[in-house]
Amino acid sequence: MNASKSKLLDDLKALLKDEQVTVNETILEQHGKDESYHTPSSPDIVVFPESAEEVSAVVKLASAHKTPIIPFGMGTSLEGHVIAYEKGITIDFSLMNKVLEVREKDFLVKVQPGVTRMQLNKDLKKYGLFFSVDPGADATLGGMAATNASGTTSVKYGVMRDQVRDLEVVLANGDIIHTGNLAQKSSSGYNLNSLFVGSEGTLGCFTELTLRVFGIPEHVVAARASFERLDDAVAAVVSILQAGIPIARVELLDEQSMVQTNLYSDTSYNEKPTLFLEFHGNEAGLNQDVEFTKEIVKDHHCEDLVFEKDNAARNKLWEARHNLAYAYIHGHPGKKQMVTDVCVPLSELAGAIKHARSQMEKLDMVGGILGHVGDGNYHTLLMIDVNDPVEVEKANIFNEQIVEYALQRNGTCTGEHGVGVGKMKYQEREHGQALQVMEKIKAALDPMEILNPYKLVHMKKEENK
Amino acid sequence: MNASKSKLLDDLKALLKDEQVTVNETILEQHGKDESYHTPSSPDIVVFPESAEEVSAVVKLASAHKTPIIPFGMGTSLEGHVIAYEKGITIDFSLMNKVLEVREKDFLVKVQPGVTRMQLNKDLKKYGLFFSVDPGADATLGGMAATNASGTTSVKYGVMRDQVRDLEVVLANGDIIHTGNLAQKSSSGYNLNSLFVGSEGTLGCFTELTLRVFGIPEHVVAARASFERLDDAVAAVVSILQAGIPIARVELLDEQSMVQTNLYSDTSYNEKPTLFLEFHGNEAGLNQDVEFTKEIVKDHHCEDLVFEKDNAARNKLWEARHNLAYAYIHGHPGKKQMVTDVCVPLSELAGAIKHARSQMEKLDMVGGILGHVGDGNYHTLLMIDVNDPVEVEKANIFNEQIVEYALQRNGTCTGEHGVGVGKMKYQEREHGQALQVMEKIKAALDPMEILNPYKLVHMKKEENK
Known part of the structure; x- marks a missing residue:
C-alpha cells in the first residue's frame, strides 16, 4: 500500500x-x-x-x-x-437497510438505500401495499434508483423513475440535498428527481429514498399462453396493448428460455414460445379483460392458454420468470452472461425480435430471447466463455447489431440495465449533441470527477488522457 | 430605438x-x-x-x-x-403549429410547439386517441411542456412530464438536440426529457415534441356529488383514492366556485361544495367502481349524486370546470386573478384546505377554493385590484401563508403553474441546497443567461447586481 x-x-x-x-x-x-x-x-x-x-x-x-x-x-x-x-x-450501503416510514395514506414509503425490493415488499404486505418494480435480482432500492431499473410490472405501474418522489443525495462536495418532496406533482424548479434517477452514482450517492407504493390489487389472474411461432406471441402482445387492455404483466419467453426455466425451476411448462400474463383490477372489470385477451391470443394461434388459479401456482410462475437469468447461469457453468437490453417503439418490436433471432443464427450463437415485451423491451441472453476471444467477439458484434437496429428505429440501447461501462460506446450514436449536455451537467456537479468515474459519460479530461 | x-x-x-x-x-x-x-x-x-x-x-x-x-x-x-x-x-411559436405525425400503433404523436391541446385532440379523434393533459386554458403544447402543466385527468393519466417521450430543443448556443427517443422506457444517459420539461424556457426552446396519447376509453361515466360541508367533500376524495378506485377525474369546487360556474356557464348546479367525478374503463369494471364510489360518498354525507348520462351533459360539466378561471375573471371586471397552487401529500389535504379557508376569512378576503384534489393539488382563486396596495398586500400575505403551510408538510409551492417570477421567492425555502444544483445546471447550459432570464432560478450574477 x-x-x-x-x-x-x-x-x-x-x-x-x-x-x-x-x-x-x-x-x-x-x-x-x-x-x-x-x-x-x-x-x-x-x-x-x-x-x-x-x-x-x-x-x-x-x-x-x-x-x-x-x-x-x-x-x-x-x-x-x-x-x-x-x-x-x-x-x-448494506448497513443502511432500514424501512424508515410507511405513509399508508399517502401511498409512500421512506427507505434507506440498502433495503432490497423483497425486504420492502415483506414489510409492506401487512399494510395491504406493494412496491411494484421487480428486476430479476433482489437488488437494493438505491441501486435500482441509480440504474432506473424496471421489471415485469412496468407496463402497468411504470419504471423506477416513476416511483421516486424524493431522494436524499450526497453530492460530490459533500452537500446533502433533497431532490423532491412528498406531493404527488410539482412544477417547482428543475426536476432533480428524474435527473438523479438513472445517474448510476455519477452525480451523487443516494442515502434515502421516498418511493410510491400501490394497494395490493383486489383481484389478480395470471396465465401462460404458448404459441408454435415466436412471431405470433409477439403479435399477440401488440394486439393486447393496442386493444387498450390495462395488462399488469406480459412477459415473453422463447423456447430456449422455457427449456432453461423447466430445468432450473422444477416446472413442466410447454417448451414453446410463451407469454406469461397477469391482470390486476376489480373482479368484474378483470373478467371482461380476460375474456377479451382470450379472443386475442386465439386469433394469434395460441395453442395452449393455462390460467394459474391459485396463489401458489401464480407465485411459482413469477418466481420462475425472475430466476431465468440465474437458470441460464446455472445451466452454463464457467460461462458469464451478456444480455442485450434494447427497447424499441411497440410498432417495431416484432421486426426487432425477428432480426435478433436471425442474426443469432447467422453468427451461429446459442441464446434465449425474453423480456418485458409490453414495454417494447426485450433481451437476448447469451452465455459466453470470456476466455474465448472468438466467442467474446461474436457476442460483441451481435450486441452492436441489436443496438444499431434499435437506434435506427428511434429506440434506445438500454431499456433498463443502464449504461455502466458496457453501453458507453453507444452514447454518442444514441444521444448526438445531447451527450454534450450530459457532460456539462456532470462537469458542473462533479468537477473533479470523483463520483463513479468513467461510467455513463466520458468527460473532457478523458479525451486528453 | x-x-x-x-x-x-x-x-x-x-x-x-x-x-x-x-x-x-x-x-x-x-x-x-x-x-x-x-x-x-x-x-x-x-x-x-x-x-x-x-x-x-x-x-x-x-x-x-x-x-x-x-x-x-x-x-x-x-x-x-x-x-x-x-x-x-x-x-x-404560432406559425409552428402542425401535428407532424400520429403513430397510432405506438400511442405517440409528434407535434410542433405551437399546437394547442384542443387542436391536437380534434386531430386525434379520428384515430380513437386522445391527449390527456387539460389545463383550464387552451394552451400550446410547447408551453404546457415548459411549465409541466397538468389538469383534471392527471390523477389517472399523469402530468405533462409523464407524456413527453422526446423533445427537440434549441440550446443557448444554438445547438439542436433531442432529449429522448420513442421507446417506452430507457436507462440510457441522464434523463434530459424530465429536466427540460418544466424548465420554463430557461434551458432551451422546444421546437418539436413527441407525446404519449391514449386510446379513448371504451366507457365513460361522469357525476356530480354535492355536500353540505367542504370537509366532507375532501374526505370523500381521500377515501375514494385510498379504496384504490382508479378514478379518471375528481375535481373539487367550493360554494363560491359553483356560484361563478352557474353565472358564467349557464348551468344550474347545486351551489354547494361539489365533486366533479369521472370514471374510464371497460363497462363491467367501471360499473363496479361506480357502485363502490356511491357507497363512499354516501358515507361522507353526500346530499346529491347526479350522473351525467349523455355526452352533451358530460361535456357541459367539464367545459364549465375548465372555464372556471374565466368565470371568475368575467364576474370581477377590472380585477386580475391571483391563484395559489400548492400541492400537499394526500393525508394533508383536508387540513390544508381548512387552513386556507380559515386564513381567507381572517384576512377578510373573498375567493374560491377549487382544484385537482385527487393529486393533493388545490387552488384558491382570488380576484384582486392590482391598483389597491392593501388588497395586493393581503393577497401576497395569503399566498405566503398557503405556501408555508404546504412546505411545512413536505408539499410544494406550485403543483402545476410553475415558478415564473411569482414563485421564485419560495425556491430557496422549498429546495434548500438543491437550489444550488439547479443554479449550476443553468450556468452550465446557459452561461450568458440569455434564456428567459430571472425566471425559475436566480443566477450568481443576479446577486452581484
Missing part, C-alpha cells in the same frame, strides 16, 4: 468505526465485480457507512484525496456499473 | 422574412403579459419562426447580442413566465 492510500485509510478510520472500513482482499474482490461479463477490478478500500452524515464525510475525504467513490448495493448490475476500474473507495 | 437594438432588428430581418419580425407596439404589448396579476413588460422585438433552424439562428444571434430570448405559446401562464422584464426577443 502506497503512502497516499495509507493516509486515506487512516483518515477513513478516524471518521468511522474500525469494522466500517476494510481492505480485506476477499471483500475488495466481492466489491470489484457485478453479474455481467465485464472484467472485474477491485477498489482500494470498502466502507460501510451508517448515515448520510457518514457518507458525506467519506465523500468529502475522497474529494480532498481526489479519490474515486463508487456506491454499491448488491452488486447485481449488468453493465459493470460497480466495477472499480479507477480504484478508489467503494461505499457499501 | 437605440443603435444596438436597431442593429439586432436588421440582423433578424436578414435571417427571417419581413412579416416574421415585428416591433409593432400592440403586438409587443400582447407578448408582454400573461393571465396573471404580474405587472406586464413588453419585449423589444417579437419574431415568428417557422422551423427549428430559424429558432436556432435567432438564438445564436441573441447570444451574439447578449439579448434575452423568451419563448411564447398562448400567453396563458399564471406566474409571469413570458413577461419580458429584461426586454429582448420574444419567440412566438
Whole structure:
C-alpha cells in the first residue's frame, strides 16, 4: 500500500468505526465485480457507512484525496456499473437497510438505500401495499434508483423513475440535498428527481429514498399462453396493448428460455414460445379483460392458454420468470452472461425480435430471447466463455447489431440495465449533441470527477488522457 | 430605438422574412403579459419562426447580442413566465403549429410547439386517441411542456412530464438536440426529457415534441356529488383514492366556485361544495367502481349524486370546470386573478384546505377554493385590484401563508403553474441546497443567461447586481 492510500485509510478510520472500513482482499474482490461479463477490478478500500452524515464525510475525504467513490448495493448490475476500474473507495450501503416510514395514506414509503425490493415488499404486505418494480435480482432500492431499473410490472405501474418522489443525495462536495418532496406533482424548479434517477452514482450517492407504493390489487389472474411461432406471441402482445387492455404483466419467453426455466425451476411448462400474463383490477372489470385477451391470443394461434388459479401456482410462475437469468447461469457453468437490453417503439418490436433471432443464427450463437415485451423491451441472453476471444467477439458484434437496429428505429440501447461501462460506446450514436449536455451537467456537479468515474459519460479530461 | 437594438432588428430581418419580425407596439404589448396579476413588460422585438433552424439562428444571434430570448405559446401562464422584464426577443411559436405525425400503433404523436391541446385532440379523434393533459386554458403544447402543466385527468393519466417521450430543443448556443427517443422506457444517459420539461424556457426552446396519447376509453361515466360541508367533500376524495378506485377525474369546487360556474356557464348546479367525478374503463369494471364510489360518498354525507348520462351533459360539466378561471375573471371586471397552487401529500389535504379557508376569512378576503384534489393539488382563486396596495398586500400575505403551510408538510409551492417570477421567492425555502444544483445546471447550459432570464432560478450574477 502506497503512502497516499495509507493516509486515506487512516483518515477513513478516524471518521468511522474500525469494522466500517476494510481492505480485506476477499471483500475488495466481492466489491470489484457485478453479474455481467465485464472484467472485474477491485477498489482500494470498502466502507460501510451508517448515515448520510457518514457518507458525506467519506465523500468529502475522497474529494480532498481526489479519490474515486463508487456506491454499491448488491452488486447485481449488468453493465459493470460497480466495477472499480479507477480504484478508489467503494461505499457499501448494506448497513443502511432500514424501512424508515410507511405513509399508508399517502401511498409512500421512506427507505434507506440498502433495503432490497423483497425486504420492502415483506414489510409492506401487512399494510395491504406493494412496491411494484421487480428486476430479476433482489437488488437494493438505491441501486435500482441509480440504474432506473424496471421489471415485469412496468407496463402497468411504470419504471423506477416513476416511483421516486424524493431522494436524499450526497453530492460530490459533500452537500446533502433533497431532490423532491412528498406531493404527488410539482412544477417547482428543475426536476432533480428524474435527473438523479438513472445517474448510476455519477452525480451523487443516494442515502434515502421516498418511493410510491400501490394497494395490493383486489383481484389478480395470471396465465401462460404458448404459441408454435415466436412471431405470433409477439403479435399477440401488440394486439393486447393496442386493444387498450390495462395488462399488469406480459412477459415473453422463447423456447430456449422455457427449456432453461423447466430445468432450473422444477416446472413442466410447454417448451414453446410463451407469454406469461397477469391482470390486476376489480373482479368484474378483470373478467371482461380476460375474456377479451382470450379472443386475442386465439386469433394469434395460441395453442395452449393455462390460467394459474391459485396463489401458489401464480407465485411459482413469477418466481420462475425472475430466476431465468440465474437458470441460464446455472445451466452454463464457467460461462458469464451478456444480455442485450434494447427497447424499441411497440410498432417495431416484432421486426426487432425477428432480426435478433436471425442474426443469432447467422453468427451461429446459442441464446434465449425474453423480456418485458409490453414495454417494447426485450433481451437476448447469451452465455459466453470470456476466455474465448472468438466467442467474446461474436457476442460483441451481435450486441452492436441489436443496438444499431434499435437506434435506427428511434429506440434506445438500454431499456433498463443502464449504461455502466458496457453501453458507453453507444452514447454518442444514441444521444448526438445531447451527450454534450450530459457532460456539462456532470462537469458542473462533479468537477473533479470523483463520483463513479468513467461510467455513463466520458468527460473532457478523458479525451486528453 | 437605440443603435444596438436597431442593429439586432436588421440582423433578424436578414435571417427571417419581413412579416416574421415585428416591433409593432400592440403586438409587443400582447407578448408582454400573461393571465396573471404580474405587472406586464413588453419585449423589444417579437419574431415568428417557422422551423427549428430559424429558432436556432435567432438564438445564436441573441447570444451574439447578449439579448434575452423568451419563448411564447398562448400567453396563458399564471406566474409571469413570458413577461419580458429584461426586454429582448420574444419567440412566438404560432406559425409552428402542425401535428407532424400520429403513430397510432405506438400511442405517440409528434407535434410542433405551437399546437394547442384542443387542436391536437380534434386531430386525434379520428384515430380513437386522445391527449390527456387539460389545463383550464387552451394552451400550446410547447408551453404546457415548459411549465409541466397538468389538469383534471392527471390523477389517472399523469402530468405533462409523464407524456413527453422526446423533445427537440434549441440550446443557448444554438445547438439542436433531442432529449429522448420513442421507446417506452430507457436507462440510457441522464434523463434530459424530465429536466427540460418544466424548465420554463430557461434551458432551451422546444421546437418539436413527441407525446404519449391514449386510446379513448371504451366507457365513460361522469357525476356530480354535492355536500353540505367542504370537509366532507375532501374526505370523500381521500377515501375514494385510498379504496384504490382508479378514478379518471375528481375535481373539487367550493360554494363560491359553483356560484361563478352557474353565472358564467349557464348551468344550474347545486351551489354547494361539489365533486366533479369521472370514471374510464371497460363497462363491467367501471360499473363496479361506480357502485363502490356511491357507497363512499354516501358515507361522507353526500346530499346529491347526479350522473351525467349523455355526452352533451358530460361535456357541459367539464367545459364549465375548465372555464372556471374565466368565470371568475368575467364576474370581477377590472380585477386580475391571483391563484395559489400548492400541492400537499394526500393525508394533508383536508387540513390544508381548512387552513386556507380559515386564513381567507381572517384576512377578510373573498375567493374560491377549487382544484385537482385527487393529486393533493388545490387552488384558491382570488380576484384582486392590482391598483389597491392593501388588497395586493393581503393577497401576497395569503399566498405566503398557503405556501408555508404546504412546505411545512413536505408539499410544494406550485403543483402545476410553475415558478415564473411569482414563485421564485419560495425556491430557496422549498429546495434548500438543491437550489444550488439547479443554479449550476443553468450556468452550465446557459452561461450568458440569455434564456428567459430571472425566471425559475436566480443566477450568481443576479446577486452581484
